[in-house]
Amino acid sequence: MNKKQDSAQQRILKSAVKEFAKHGFWGARSSRIAKGAGINKAMIFYYFSSKENLYRVIIEDTMKAVLEDVRKFIMKTDSPDKLFEALPEVYIRFFSKNQLLAKIMIHDLVQNPDHISAIIAKMFKQASFKPQIIFKEMVRDWYEKGIISESDPVHVILNIMPPSLFCFIGLPMVEAVLDRKIDINDKFIEDRIKSVVNLIKRGMLK
């Protein structure tokens, strides 16, 4: 730990991310967060006023970071080819670097679906670009031109996001099914990106 480099606040945040990822909101213990951060438990409440608020800060920071990455990528893409390459890549790279955040997000999504969707909706309202409209129009346009084979934007997203986002969470099941250990190294990440891009391009582009 970089107890001297990081401020108490940052150390609390780092420790909390680990704790929430491992145990979810309800399983997380503020005493363990304190211990992990090497500070007194009272400091959590001094800086973040409550466990719930600390959690909220983490979720919102995470979502902002993901959406910012996605935004950067999506703005650069004008053709389905590029989009179907860029989206899996940005998701997989982000969540392979931030596997703890992926876990926290999944937790939140399962336990409190309205929470995360409210955050997304709020961010989109504030943002200058409107992914809802951009994405919907893109898909309709491409389908009408006969470029892609899937007409419903809902299924387009559901075909792209889960194979990218959930691969880290689902891996233990795959390991069990195939009776083989898989470690998430650089090669695995590159392979996963290639496989998903290939799947999506061949599966949805005409």
Added chain:
Amino acid sequence: MNKKQDSAQQRILKSAVKEFAKHGFWGARSSRIAKGAGINKAMIFYYFSSKENLYRVIIEDTMKAVLEDVRKFIMKTDSPDKLFEALPEVYIRFFSKNQLLAKIMIHDLVQNPDHISAIIAKMFKQASFKPQIIFKEMVRDWYEKGIISESDPVHVILNIMPPSLFCFIGLPMVEAVLDRKIDINDKFIEDRIKSVVNLIKRGMLK
């Protein structure tokens, strides 16, 4: 509630499934489970001895049911065509009927990856058929014959499972992104199956 038809044990199980799905293991409250089942809290411990054991029973029953469904389907399939149609269908149908169980499984997978993989491993050891070997050999064989384009069984599974399994959990995010309500009715289920089957067959078959 069918308080007269179901036994106390069954009512506890039903109520517990709801509670665990909504709040996860740590967020679940035995008092709420009791209330939901319309029985005294002590009965939970009378029949299931602990909250943890109640949880274990539910997880194991669920896994058994899923694997039995999958087994039935996989035994009937000898060609990649059939497998790539059957797998998404069995997953999507099972978890659309048992969305609460899907949530519990995801919870468990995130919070305690070793737990669920140990259950799977144990079941496979007891089972007469060996999906690990069958699946691995199938994929290798098909790849060598040039039937499929993905050689790694890990990625084959990661391309099939998540778009099927996680679609119900991920839906709130899709709703937020597209700014549209989506209800999971029969038509949605059929569309989802079609879309995934299409994606996988076109994406991985040569």
Added chain:
DNA sequence: GATAGATTTAACCAAAAGGTTAAACCAATC
């Protein structure tokens, strides 16, 4: 209708949880 065994209950308990508090500490400013 007495006995026995399973089922159900209200009342209780110890431990652990999130959160508070008041005092101490520390660094900068005057």
Added chain:
DNA sequence: GATTGGTTTAACCTTTTGGTTAAATCTATC
């Protein structure tokens, strides 16, 4: 070196939790 304001601590408090217990009730068998 006294004052100020942010930071840190140990000790404490309240509520809630999973879990227990001993007595009561029901059910069936003889």
